[in-house]
Amino acid sequence: MSGHSKWHNIQARKGKQDAKRSNVFSKLSKAITVAASQGGGDSTTNFSLRLQLDKARVAGMPKDNIDRAIKKGTGVGADATQLSEVLYEAYGPAGVAIIVRGLTDNKNRASAEIKHLLSKNNGSLGAAGSVQWMFDLWGVIAIEKDKLNIDREEFDLKMIEAGADDIQDDEDEVLVLNKIENFQKVLNVVKELNLEISRSGLEWVAKDKITVDVENEEKLGRLFEALDEHDDVDDYFTNAA
Numbered sequence: 636m637s638g639h640s641k642w643h644n645i646q647a648r649k650g651k652q653d654a655k656r657s658n659v660f661s662k663l664s665k666a667i668t669v670a671a672s673q674g675g676g677d678s679t680t681n682f683s684l685r686l687q688l689d690k691a692r693v694a695g696m697p698k699d700n701i702d703r704a705i706k707k708g709t710g711v712g713a714d715a716t717q718l719s720e721v722l723y724e725a726y727g728p729a730g731v732a733i734i735v736r737g738l739t740d741n742k743n744r745a746s747a748e749i750k751h752l753l754s755k756n757n758g759s760l761g762a763a764g765s766v767q768w769m770f771d772l773w774g775v776i777a778i779e780k781d782k783l784n785i786d787r788e789e790f791d792l793k794m795i796e797a798g799a800d801d802i803q804d805d806e807d808e809v810l811v812l813n814k815i816e817n818f819q820k821v822l823n824v825v826k827e828l829n830l831e832i833s834r835s836g837l838e839w840v841a842k843d844k845i846t847v848d849v850e851n852e853e854k855l856g857r858l859f860e861a862l863d864e865h866d867d868v869d870d871y872f873t874n875a876a
Contacts, residue, residue: 658866663691664704665738666869669718671708682819686836689822693832716740720869723749724766728757728854729847732766732874734839739867752865756858769874770839773800774818776811776825777833783809785828797824808833812840841874 667687674681678688684705691701707716721742723735739745750760783790790809791802798817803810813821815837822835847855855875862868 658864659694660696660700661866662738662869663687663694663696664700664707665718667691667701667704668708668716669720669738671705672710672718673708676705676709676711685819689832689835693834721745721867722767724761724763725749725753726759726761726766727753727858727873727875729845729851731845731847731851731855732769732841733758734766734770734872735862735868736839736870736872737867738869745867748865748867752861753858756861757854758858767839769843770841770872772815772837773840774813774815774821774836775838775840776813776818776822776835777805777808778811778825778830779833780804780807780809782831782833785830790828793824793828794821797821838870839872841872843874844876845874846876 667684670681670684670687674683676684678685688701708718718738718740719742721737721739723737723746725733725735727733735749737745737749746760752758753760794802794811797820799811799813799821800817801812803812811821811825818837822832825832852875855873859871859873862871
């Protein structure tokens with residue numbers, strides 16, 4: 636498994652304690668805008684937009700913010716803007732592999748800032764293809780274990796029947812991994828079971844995890860916190876256990 640869930644949960648807890656600092660709504664707005672600009676503002680036909688709207692609702696994002704972000708992406712209104720999705724491949728402390736997914740209106744500025752951020756936190760920007768080969772892109776559905784109000788064996792069976800490729804335990808969550816073409820079908824089944832989803836979307840999942848020592852784990856935590864706070868960073872994925 637990628638190790639992303641562990642680090643994601645650490646940052647999520649910080650985010651709950653200080654929502655302003657985490658810029659959750661700002662990042663969600665950007666993701667919605669990009670999805671709308673690429674596939675239109677109708678979530679019934681735009682799969683990427685539907686995923687982002689699900690995330691926004693889980694986060695409690697106000698409807699006005701959501702509508703405004705969609706209008707930005709579809710070129711409606713004075714706030715219409717053009718954002719691009721960017722992917723950075725990087726190395727962190729102890730050679731940990733990191734994929735950073737960004738959303739920005741200025742690729743050159745974002746690249747320079749991410750490179751500087753990595754350098755300040757014992758990391759470095761890698762060349763295209765240097766890290767991505769260590770990961771696979773999956774549709775991931777995460778459910779907190781204490782909210783899995785269904786027999787585990789029954790849940791696993793229903794997920795497999797729906798088309799899930801793998802079901803794994805990671806920290807405090809159960810993770811359902813799916814091929815992209817099966818993701819929406821499996822997600823619909825999870826919703827039909829009335830299960831609360833902690834997150835869902837496309838994630839870069841590491842093929843193999845590596846363990847880091849305490850010193851480097853602390854350095855990684857600082858690096859990931861810096862990435863989390865950067866306005867242009869939408870998400871990050873790592874092979875650190």
